[in-house]
Amino acid sequence: MTLRLLSIHTLTITVPATEPKGPRRTVVDRVDLHVERGESLGLVGESGSGKSMTARAVLGLFAPGVEATGRIEFDGVDVLAMRQPELQRVRASRIAMVFQDPRAHINPVRSVGDFMTEGMRDSGVSRVEAGRRAIALLAEVGIDDGERRLAQFPHELSGGLLQRVMIAAALAMQPDLLLADEPTTALDVTTQSEVMTILAEVRRERGLAMLFITHDLELAAATCDRTAVMYAGRIMEVQRSTSLQQAPLHPYTSGLLVSRPDIDLVQRRLQVIPGRSVAAFEAPSGCAFEPRCSYAQADCRAGEPELVLLGSAEVRCGRVDELRGTLPHAVGGPDA
Amino acid sequence: MTAVAEAGAPTGRNVASRALTVLGVGGTVALVILVVMLLSAVLAPWLAPYDPNYPDLMASLQGPSAAHPLGTDALGRDLLSRLMFGGRTTLLGPLLVIVVSTFVGCCLAFTASWRGGLTDAVISRLIEVLFSIPSIVFALVAVAVLGVGLLPVVAGLIIAYTPYVARVMRGAALRERRLPYISAVWIQGRSGISITARQLVPNLRPLIVAQAVSALGFAVVDVAAVSFLGLGVQPPTPDWGLMVKSGLDSALRGQPTEVIVASLAIVLFVGAVTVVGDRLGRGVTGR
Numbered sequence: 094m095t096l097r098l099l100s101i102h103t104l105t106i107t108v109p110a111t112e113p114k115g116p117r118r119t120v121v122d123r124v125d126l127h128v129e130r131g132e133s134l135g136l137v138g139e140s141g142s143g144k145s146m147t148a149r150a151v152l153g154l155f156a157p158g159v160e161a162t163g164r165i166e167f168d169g170v171d172v173l174a175m176r177q178p179e180l181q182r183v184r185a186s187r188i189a190m191v192f193q194d195p196r197a198h199i200n201p202v203r204s205v206g207d208f209m210t211e212g213m214r215d216s217g218v219s220r221v222e223a224g225r226r227a228i229a230l231l232a233e234v235g236i237d238d239g240e241r242r243l244a245q246f247p248h249e250l251s252g253g254l255l256q257r258v259m260i261a262a263a264l265a266m267q268p269d270l271l272l273a274d275e276p277t278t279a280l281d282v283t284t285q286s287e288v289m290t291i292l293a294e295v296r297r298e299r300g301l302a303m304l305f306i307t308h309d310l311e312l313a314a315a316t317c318d319r320t321a322v323m324y325a326g327r328i329m330e331v332q333r334s335t336s337l338q339q340a341p342l343h344p345y346t347s348g349l350l351v352s353r354p355d356i357d358l359v360q361r362r363l364q365v366i367p368g369r370s371v372a373a374f375e376a377p378s379g380c381a382f383e384p385r386c387s388y389a390q391a392d393c394r395a396g397e398p399e400l401v402l403l404g405s406a407e408v409r410c411g412r413v414d415e416l417r418g419t420l421p422h423a424v425g426g427p428d429a
Numbered sequence: 430m431t432a433v434a435e436a437g438a439p440t441g442r443n444v445a446s447r448a449l450t451v452l453g454v455g456g457t458v459a460l461v462i463l464v465v466m467l468l469s470a471v472l473a474p475w476l477a478p479y480d481p482n483y484p485d486l487m488a489s490l491q492g493p494s495a496a497h498p499l500g501t502d503a504l505g506r507d508l509l510s511r512l513m514f515g516g517r518t519t520l521l522g523p524l525l526v527i528v529v530s531t532f533v534g535c536c537l538a539f540t541a542s543w544r545g546g547l548t549d550a551v552i553s554r555l556i557e558v559l560f561s562i563p564s565i566v567f568a569l570v571a572v573a574v575l576g577v578g579l580l581p582v583v584a585g586l587i588i589a590y591t592p593y594v595a596r597v598m599r600g601a602a603l604r605e606r607r608l609p610y611i612s613a614v615w616i617q618g619r620s621g622i623s624i625t626a627r628q629l630v631p632n633l634r635p636l637i638v639a640q641a642v643s644a645l646g647f648a649v650v651d652v653a654a655v656s657f658l659g660l661g662v663q664p665p666t667p668d669w670g671l672m673v674k675s676g677l678d679s680a681l682r683g684q685p686t687e688v689i690v691a692s693l694a695i696v697l698f699v700g701a702v703t704v705v706g707d708r709l710g711r712g713v714t715g716r
Contacts, residue, residue: 152616157545185618198613200628211627212617266617 096169098302099151099270100127104163106146106326108156118374121146122326123163125400125407128270133296133303135313135334137349138323139370144306147323148272151304152188153180167270185216189263193275195255199247206243209262216266230261233298234291253284257291264295271296271303277312289316310349314338322346325381326373332406339422342408344386347420355423380411388416456708459701466698470516479507481514481667490684500686502672503679508690515667516694522579522661523648526586531641533587534594539629541595542602543621553599556592564589564651572660579652582661586651590644601636602629635712643706646699653695669695 106121121143128134138144150161153172165172167183175183192198199208209230210223218226228239234257236242247255256276263271273292277285293316296303307313313320314334321331322345330343341347348366368385377383379394386393390412398411410416448457469476478498485505492500499508541552564586571585572578605611606629614624630637655661656670664671669691676688 154612154616181618181620183618184616190613190616192609192613194609197609200610200614200632202632203628207627211614211623212619215619215623 097127097166098130098132098168099304100166101125101147101151102164102166104147104150104161104165106143106150106155106159106161109158117160118372120326120373121150121161122373122376124323124326124328126321126328126331128302128304130269131296131300131302132319133305133317135317135320136304136306136323137308137310137313137320139308141370141372142323143326143373144323145274148190148274148304148306151270151272152184152190185212186266187268188270188272189266189268190272190274191256191259191263191276194279195252195259196247196279199255199259201247203246204243205245205247205250205258208247209243209258209265212262212265226265227261230264231258233264233295234258234261235287236261251284253280253288256280256284256288260288260291260295264299264301267299269302271301273303273305275307276305278307278309285312292316310346311353322349325371325376327376327381327409328400328407329382329410330406330408332408336406340418341420341422342403342406342413342417343382343410344388344416344420345382347422348385348387350422353423380409388412451712452705452708456705459704459708462697462701463705466516466694466701467520469513470520473510473513473517477507477510477513479510481506481510482665483507490679490682492684492686499690500684502675502687503682503684508672508687511667511672512669512690512694515669515672515691518579518662518666519649519653519656519669519695520698522583522652523586523645525583526590526648526652527641527645530587530590530644531594531637534591535598535630535637537591537595538598539602539625541599542606543625549599552595556595556599559588559592560596562589564647565654568651568655569660572655577660577663579662582652582655586648589651590648593644594640597640598633598637601633605629605632635709639706639709639712642702642709646702646706649695649699649702 101124104121104124107117107119110117124147136144151165151172161173209227213223213226227243231239231242236257277288280288305313305317314337317334319331320334320337322329324345330346341350351364354360354363366385379396380398383389383393393411398409400407400409448460452460488501489503489505491497497507502508537552541549567589568582568585571581575581611628614628653670656668657674662668662671672691673688676691680688
């Protein structure tokens with residue numbers, strides 16, 4: 094068996110307490126995930142569910158005071174145990190990241206050319222060669238007048254264009270894994286589809302694996318091979334995207350799918366999941382989703398269910414055997 | 430930040446209009462004064478009407494006249510020429526102090542803010558200790574150890590001024606490095622040195638320049654003060670601080686021109702520097 098590209102085992106991330114001497118707060122709770130070579134995995138969750146934290150942990154990027162336990166094996170080596178120089182090598186050449194807000198993540202006083210070529214220059218590529226590669230990369234993400242763009246500053250480019258520049262820059266060092274942290278959230282819908290098309294193209298051409306973080310379940314399901322659903326810092330369900338949409342195994346996933354409006358139906362009210370989403374440290378002792386779950390029973394409060402393997406899917410629900418096949422995946426019930 | 434990001438060819442008109450927008454009318458006037466004073470110091474050998482050290486005892490202690498626009502000192506030396514030549518030592522010393530202390534201060538600040546933890550604690554405490562001692566004391570101690578002259582004074586003041594720069598820049602660097610674009614390049618695997626040189630320094634450059642210009646005014650006063658005490662530049666080298674000192678004697682003998690022009694030169698330069706530094710600083714923090 095070949096080594097998995099990325100495999101995360103029981104990753105737990107805690108942040109310092111808000112009040113002095115209080116207990117540390119858990120934001121990511123025993124997350125297990127893996128990404129095969131060339132595969133794309135969507136990571137879906139509400140705000141505060143820990144999806145961004147998980148992605149940043151892959152790069153060893155933590156805010157001060159944040160602690161992570163567990164293992165994050167990239168190509169068989171634990172990222173969390175890496176020393177600084179080794180980590181820096183992995184970041185420079187093997188894992189790249191694209192952020193939600195390109196305008197905040199590109200230095201505003203330096204030109205696009207500077208932004209794109211600096212990484213290459215640091216690894217010993219000549220200035221002329223780096224410029225040539227940058228133009229080729231821009232062409233790859235659909236920007237034809239690369240030479241002119243390189244001389245421009247971030248404020249002269251539109252959001253969609255800037256996001257493409259960020260993707261192009263991420264590709265510069267030929268990474269194996271792309272972490273995309275809500276790359277289209279700040280863009281309007283038409284630009285969003287352009288950017289997703291470009292991402293899909295470069296992934297196909299380069300055999301690039303991707304961990305795609307979004308709160309848009311539909312977008313993840315449409316663009317990724319598999320989709321993982323996170324709630325309260327836990328993985329609730331991982332499935333192939335097509336089957337996730339057709340046959341969700343977890344009541345939470347089902348609730349998310351049902352709460353979307355249907356384009357062919359007139360709906361006066363959207364269906365909602367009652368209650369509010371909680372962070373990992375606020376979760377009850379039983380199933381984290383139990384207080385909001387319409388299928389909850391007394392057993393659900395007794396203890397937290399494990400993430401169990403079910404064919405090619407994984408799900409964390411104590412009643413999965415009973416509920417399997419009965420959970421609605423669209424407005425109006427399971428057969429709508 | 431926007432003023433810095435504006436691209437465009439630096440034509441003469443462009444420079445003038447940008448100076449006006451950044452500095453305002455008062456600041457631009459101050460800048461012109463600075464440039465004129467610096468140029469007359471640099472070009473003194475070609476512009477000065479007399480040899481600054483040529484004594485004409487027959488014409489000593491004269492007031493302003495056609496031959497000597499600012500008059501002469503006790504030894505009959507032309508005061509305008511001495512003022513122009515004096516600007517060279519008076520301004521060179523402080524400029525050296527500012528350039529070196531800004532460089533060293535920035536290095537310390539960036540190291541402290543980047544490494545954090547123990548490194549930051551050690552550098553910060555060191556800065557605070559140095560901060561508690563008046564700058565003139567450093568200059569005097571340096572003179573006591575290294576002997577009288579301009580260079581020991583400069584060395585002492587470099588140590589005195591570095592903590593000022595380091596303290597301001599450390600805070601600014603800490604604020605700047607929390608911004609997302611820094612973590613974006615950080616996770617590209619760039620080294621701290623690369624990020625500092627290519628991201629932090631260009632972004633903090635307006636602040637660095639404003640800070641340096643403001644500090645220049647203080648440094649001119651400090652260097653002149655040490656000269657006035659007779660511990661810096663030695664006679665007969667012309668120097669504004671020394672001219673104030675010798676001018677005081679002349680004033681007692683009824684001819685106050687020397688002390689007036691030398692003091693005015695210092696006040697004018699320091700005033701102009703302060704105005705320019707203040708306007709630059711406002712431009713930086715106002716956005």
